[in-house]
Amino acid sequence: ASQPAMLQSLGRKLFLPHRKSGSELLSRYYAADQELVRVAQQIKRLDADKQQDRVSELIGELKECQQRVMKLMLELMNELIPDRRHPKDFRMKFPDEVVQEGLEGQLWYASECLAAGSSILYREVEAESIRPLAIQVTREGEKTRRLLRDEASRSYFGAEPRANRRLLDQLALFDRILAEFELSYVSAMVPVKTMTEMDQLQEVAVLFSETAAWALAGGHIRRDDIDECEPTLMIVLPRLAVLHGLLVHPDGPLSTKDRPASKLCPLFRAFHSHLDRVRSFLGKLKQPDMDRLVRRLCLTESGDATDAEADVDADADRVAGLFKVIAGVADQIQSNYAWELRYLLRCVYNLHCSEAVDEAAASAAAATATLAVEEGLDAFDWQVTDSVQSASTLMATAAATGAEASAVEPPAWVPDSASDVCTNRRCGQAFTITRRRHHCRACGGLFCSACTRARRALPVLGFDSPVRLCDACCVSAAAVNENNGDRA
Structure with a gap:
């Protein structure tokens, strides 16, 4: 021993x-x-x-x-x-x-x-x-x-x-x-939030998410704005959330009916009386005036929450008064609750960016990524090639042979953890909170937003509507689509 x-x-x-x-x-x-x-x-x-x-x-x-x-x-x-x-x-x-x-x-x-x-x-x-x-x-x-x-x-x-x-x-x-x-x-x-405060913040996060979905459906914001983390969203989205919360969710986190200020989320607690007055006036707006108000809230001009009563009571331009109060409340949140606003916007980005929308399809493709053995080929006769080149070859081959869209599966996406920089050799910029990762729908590679600005339909891969492509795959897709048009 x-x-x-x-x-x-x-x-x-x-x-x-x-x-x-x-x-x-x-x-x-x-x-x-x-x-x-x-x-x-x-x-x-x-x-x-x-x-x-x-x-x-x-x-x-x-x-x-x-x-x-x-x-x-x-x-x-x-x-x-x-x-x-x-x-x-x-x-x-x-x-x-x-x-x-x-x-x-x-x-x-x-x-x-x-x-x-x-x-x-x-x-x-x-x-x-x-x-x-x-x-x-x-x-x-x-x-x-x-x-x-x-x-x-x-x-x-x-x-x-x-x-x-x-x-x-x-x-x-x-x-x-x-x-x-x-x-x-x-x-x-440091001050740490209580469970009650976190629950209230989660309710506001749900409100922001529903507001983003409503704004996307109505064309008030674009999907690219979320994908590219446009700074204007820090101004526009809180304003639309205040409007959406008062209009659509009478019992939601912004509800002031039979609720004292102490029961509101801390973000809106100081504006209890303003929210109450705005809610009462919103119910009197006609649809054309409501559309004008939404358009103004999507601009980046500033408001003022301190002159709420004087402005809202002005019959000359009620829309301007409502805009000033709503924008003032939202802008005060950005100034006084920067951490909470970052948290809310991060929730929206994670839920509504293009990556999140396609996450189910991508995760399914990654989970079932196996060798596609075609009839008459040896299962062990394969090699790893450059992803962009293989995607281009895949599209060109499918187009040349007249294959159906359902016969060609798009490549599995490269995991987010595989690279910290844009894989475009001419770029190579590091990913940050503002320069986010994006996947090319043709090759599955990781690129920054500047290198994936192109949008093209890829029927040969099953994408009938325009999807995000890297620069190299965009050139290949254009050639494939042109060949398909000539064949037709």
């Missing part, structure tokens, strides 16, 4: 520290953890009073090491216990600036500071309340690190980490405690 232990110790000391370039998660974790231990030991040997600059430099290095170690720990959790990860739905209640990459590493450092006796400036009471949980995070984190180091040594000699029940249980425990500390710590540092 002593010989295997000696071999494991030898492997730990001689081999594992030199495997930083290894592909195995555990070996990478071991190297990162050893680096963290080295930096921590250097800090302990320094005199904080005499070497403040060096200590500050090493603390910054320590945070970077903790970030790397925590990132690998999370990857190991996803690899070893994917079904036991603690849910983090509570992050919906956090402001956008809180939920960022590396949050867990920052929480780890904060827990160590609290466990060591530090406090949170101006939040001493909150710091004392979460200190026991911080101590628990630190203690369980050390246990997890120790077990992972030991498992890295064992896996070097062929041991399977999934068979180590103790390690798996410890990873699940640490994940749960870290999530509990995250909720407590963030709640102490």
Whole structure:
């Protein structure tokens, strides 16, 4: 029994520290953890009073090491216990600036500071309340690190980490405690929404979604505006949502009938009296005036919610008065509730962009992506080719042979996670919240909106109405459609 232990110790000391370039998660974790231990030991040997600059430099290095170690720990959790990860739905209640990459590493450092006796400036009471949980995070984190180091040594000699029940249980425990500390710590540092506020915000999100569907059907906004995240939607959509909520949903989130201001969603609470007056006047508008009001709300001129009574009571131009109040309410939401508005618009984009509309068809195609074996061909006689070229060849071949549209299946879409940049070689721009991913309906590739502006019908692939195409497939589709026209 002593010989295997000696071999494991030898492997730990001689081999594992030199495997930083290894592909195995555990070996990478071991190297990162050893680096963290080295930096921590250097800090302990320094005199904080005499070497403040060096200590500050090493603390910054320590945070970077903790970030790397925590990132690998999370990857190991996803690899070893994917079904036991603690849910983090509570992050919906956090402001956008809180939920960022590396949050867990920052929480780890904060827990160590609290466990060591530090406090949170101006939040001493909150710091004392979460200190026991911080101590628990630190203690369980050390246990997890120790077990992972030991498992890295064992896996070097062929041991399977999934068979180590103790390690798996410890990873699940640490994940749960870290999530509990995250909720407590963030709640102490920034305002976090209550469940009631989140429910109210969800109701407003439903209203925004229904408003977008109504505006798309009525031609007030275009699908391309949503696909390309047009900035004007930040102005137009909240205005239309106020109008739609007062007209179509008398008992919805904007209802002021028999409802005090305290029961309204915080976004509209300050405008209770304005909404009540606007609702009463909207019922008196004739359809031509209503159409004029909708058209004005789709413009980007500003309104004013402070002169509600004077403007709405003016019989000379009731439409102008209603526009001014509705636009003023919506514009105040944009100014005072920026995070909530981003959340609402994100819900609309996710539900109503072209990608979401075609998601069912795309997911079905991706889930059933198999080799299409044609009659008379060997099932193993296939090769991977460039997706754009294969799509062009597919359309040209189908058009040349006169194949029916139903006989040719469009290619499966490339997953969103496959690329962070536009795959057009002439572009290559990184995807952002404003430069979003779009799929070409012909080749299934990932492109930015600028590289997929073309719209053409593809009957040969089953698309009778114009669909989004990349530049290369647009040229091929034009040639195919021209050939089909000549043949006809």
